[in-house]
Amino acid sequence: MDWIPNFLLPFFYAVTMIVAVMTIAGYSVLAERKVSGWIQHRVGPNRTALPIVGSIPIIGPFLTKLGIFQPLADGLKFLFKEDIMPGHVRKGYYFAAPIIALVPALTTMVVLPFGQYVDADGVTQPLVLANVDIGILFILAVSSLGVYGIVLAGWSANSKYPFLGGIRSSAQMVSYELAMGLSILPVFMWAAAPGADYGLSLYGVVRSQDGLWLGIWQPISAMIFLIAVFAESNRLPFDMAESETDLVGGFHTEYGSFKFGLFFVAEYAHIVIGSAVFVLLFMGGWNFLPFVASPWPDGVIGAVLSVLWFLFKIFAMIFFFIWVRWTLPRFRYDQVMRLGWNILLPLAVGNLIFNALLIAIHDRL
């Protein structure tokens, strides 16, 4: 990429990353509709066709049947709908809320490593926009800002159902953030031991999983983190904020057209980022299999393969999110709170203490 001046390179990478994440988010909407259909013995979207691509003999109908063009139609629909603004909303906050919901979701991807590149000198380098040492702290800090979008949306809508949705989701997110943060502490206690090369960087966590993946020997951490990710991304069985049945859509009841589209994309971006973080922390990132870290060759091919393998794991996680959605009913609000405060939080603290003791014993030996 010599044709791009050096100072523009970061912009180029950033734009590429945003496009990639947004595309994955868009297609996870499609995956949601398709997998939902399959689980319910339907076929899902299979009619939308592009004029020229859709009429290529065999590929066109095949792609149409898969619904590949559906996200384009969905996006265009959101874009061209009439933008209705109810008279009773607080205008400034009403406009700001979707943006505040989307921006943190997209910001977290800055520190997400997505592959590794072994250069000509045999040095392994991470593929990441910013390989900061405090990667996981950055993600925890920024992604929890996403709740402001929902709270502001619920409040600025100035009607009772969105307000209830906003209240519920803020309570839920605050509760599960604690358990989430505590659940990953043991991971970093093991991965970033004194004398290790990496601090809290996500790249270091992946490197430390050359052998056994953390999800296998830290199952309690992995489980608490997974449940917390479900709660943080407002997915079923934790979709308190939306509660289709009792809150008629919750915080985004008063939103329509592209502002609703932004919330929608933010929700799926959260799922993508959450899946990515879970894969990085517990499922070995781009490492091929436990104890088989990277069987691919050095150089560009190996880098591409590692990225593809990482993406495959993310897609598997997204599939799991959708799969759980159609398996479990929604919790009641008090059940969510009880699970968060009475079970997950003590379990995370206990897990932390247990691992601390384990490390202490390990160091004495």
Next chain:
Amino acid sequence: MAKTKVLERKPLSLAERTYLPQIASGLKTTLGNMLKPNVTLQYPEERPVIPENYRGVPTLVRDPEGREKCVSCQLCEFVCPPKAIRITPGEISEGSDTEHVEKAPEEFEINMLRCIYCGLCQEVCPEEAIFLQDIFSVSGYSREEMINKKDKLYELGGTLPDRHRKWDKKKAAEINGPAHH
């Protein structure tokens, strides 16, 4: 009074209280459902198999020689519960091949906005000239369009085999004299 037995409700075991085994079995169920073949019919491209004796749109049929079977007796018009059928009877001109049938409909209208697909017209027809066949989807842009005229009815009905050949037998009997004495 019936004897009732109160079942003891056992407390949940530890595994049940974590819900995790239950969630796993639930996931198995949904995955099993996902992998089952689905039964969706891609409707406009794929059509359902219409069973015999299906009561679709009523149509007029011709006999294997292509002659009109309806003799405009108007029984169907009288029996039709929603009064969807209107027949204008006409005469068959002298010198025609089927002169001895005497009557044929000049106009035959079935109003598909009124028709209830009951099949009484088919049941009552002494000539087996009107059949409810396999057409099940009817649409149009105006009320006039929804009234099937005689041409349309014959076009939809086509030709069906005729086991009795009633009018051929009658003609033969006229020429040869009665069959039995």
